[in-house]
Amino acid sequence: MTPYDLWYWPGIPGRGEFVRLALEAGGIPYRDRAREDGVGEEGLMADMAARRPKPFAPPYLVAGELVIAQTANILLFLGDEHGLAPEDRAGRLLAHQYQLTVADIVAEAHDTHHPVALDAYYEDQKPEAARRAASFREARIPKFLGWFEQALDGREWLVGNTWSYADLSLFQLVEGLDFAFPKRMAAVADDIAGVRALHGRVKALPSLAGYLASDRRIPFGDGIFRHYPALDRA
Amino acid sequence: MTPYDLWYWPGIPGRGEFVRLALEAGGIPYRDRAREDGVGEEGLMADMAARRPKPFAPPYLVAGELVIAQTANILLFLGDEHGLAPEDRAGRLLAHQYQLTVADIVAEAHDTHHPVALDAYYEDQKPEAARRAASFREARIPKFLGWFEQALDGREWLVGNTWSYADLSLFQLVEGLDFAFPKRMAAVADDIAGVRALHGRVKALPSLAGYLASDRRIPFGDGIFRHYPALDRA
Numbered sequence: 001m002t003p004y005d006l007w008y009w010p011g012i013p014g015r016g017e018f019v020r021l022a023l024e025a026g027g028i029p030y031r032d033r034a035r036e037d038g039v040g041e042e043g044l045m046a047d048m049a050a051r052r053p054k055p056f057a058p059p060y061l062v063a064g065e066l067v068i069a070q071t072a073n074i075l076l077f078l079g080d081e082h083g084l085a086p087e088d089r090a091g092r093l094l095a096h097q098y099q100l101t102v103a104d105i106v107a108e109a110h111d112t113h114h115p116v117a118l119d120a121y122y123e124d125q126k127p128e129a130a131r132r133a134a135s136f137r138e139a140r141i142p143k144f145l146g147w148f149e150q151a152l153d154g155r156e157w158l159v160g161n162t163w164s165y166a167d168l169s170l171f172q173l174v175e176g177l178d179f180a181f182p183k184r185m186a187a188v189a190d191d192i193a194g195v196r197a198l199h200g201r202v203k204a205l206p207s208l209a210g211y212l213a214s215d216r217r218i219p220f221g222d223g224i225f226r227h228y229p230a231l232d233r234a
Numbered sequence: 235m236t237p238y239d240l241w242y243w244p245g246i247p248g249r250g251e252f253v254r255l256a257l258e259a260g261g262i263p264y265r266d267r268a269r270e271d272g273v274g275e276e277g278l279m280a281d282m283a284a285r286r287p288k289p290f291a292p293p294y295l296v297a298g299e300l301v302i303a304q305t306a307n308i309l310l311f312l313g314d315e316h317g318l319a320p321e322d323r324a325g326r327l328l329a330h331q332y333q334l335t336v337a338d339i340v341a342e343a344h345d346t347h348h349p350v351a352l353d354a355y356y357e358d359q360k361p362e363a364a365r366r367a368a369s370f371r372e373a374r375i376p377k378f379l380g381w382f383e384q385a386l387d388g389r390e391w392l393v394g395n396t397w398s399y400a401d402l403s404l405f406q407l408v409e410g411l412d413f414a415f416p417k418r419m420a421a422v423a424d425d426i427a428g429v430r431a432l433h434g435r436v437k438a439l440p441s442l443a444g445y446l447a448s449d450r451r452i453p454f455g456d457g458i459f460r461h462y463p464a465l466d467r468a
Binding site: 052053054056065066068069070072073076077089090093094096097100101104107111115116117118119120125128131132135139140144147150151153 | 286287288290299300302303304306307310311323324327328330331334335338341345349350351352353354359362365366369373374378381384385387
């Protein structure tokens, strides 16, 4: 088949990484267009501007005639097309529900360093960020991860008997939180033993090991998940 | 058929209203459980706590054996089951993409009055709210609504030749923004003529007129969309 075209900002893992993990774990051929020689951010913005309707934001996936935007929507599509989610209606909807809940906490994680002005620097909103991060650490991290813990209920995977894209996304969420809030994540580790075990199982998936060790896997830095020591505390 | 059970906070339109609009416009029988006599918020919380897996938050829809949470996920289900979205794959995915983009701006609208502490009062974060609301008014409202305007591209509905749940949700978004930011919405009206016309078409849908005039339609107030005059400006 013709490989899919994934379009996402080339320098950060961001929301594109949730799509990359599904493509890689599923062994699905794709081109990471903005990371190809000579394309970059400018090429991405030019491609996006030329599409009708324009995607609101990257990531978007071009699959033949289809142009699919919104991370969870792309994963819904990949789940159906490539068996990355259960086939039955209940399982499909549950995987998507988990994905949308990951998306919610990802947006909140971003807002810890950009609480009052999405279009300004962190340095311009440090007192506000300190307050938002405290709320995120103390209330939101335990609420979201504790919820995933009860959803797992001692099982190995979120939905069904094998991994789905929802498990990959929960793995990536934990990776991002470990990077941004290492002290807080260490403090809550005992309460989310099932989530941490799932994280380890995803990391050990044979279909992902090569990818995770490769330079296709972009390290965290200045994207959604950022490590500002001032914002982390046990 | 057995009516669906919709569970949502009884006192606010909130995210539950996006589901209600789809149920009402589609003529789909449902019970609004927390609004029934003697149920209320306590009944909602008890029902939610007893389910496995628990929904992360309302709204959730009980459809026989299925318990579906996350607003966009519920609408995906209703769209498929009741023809509230196109049947073809491209149209289904596009309607869902629009819904998820509405969800993104709805979350940002909420954060204008709760930018740094989701678990504290607006009154405890007024300076931060003023800053976040300025960014929302000046940058985000034009960006999101302008994007929907180009997506419409002069057509009557977002996807296909008739309304879908995405149109109902865009209508509700405009209703909420008109309530919370009337000065700003008046200032941008000329730039989003197509979105405003769609809003009028949804409001005039024969299947919705009775609902919108009824006491089932909950007015805005202390929910996601709030009118704080200090946060609005042209």
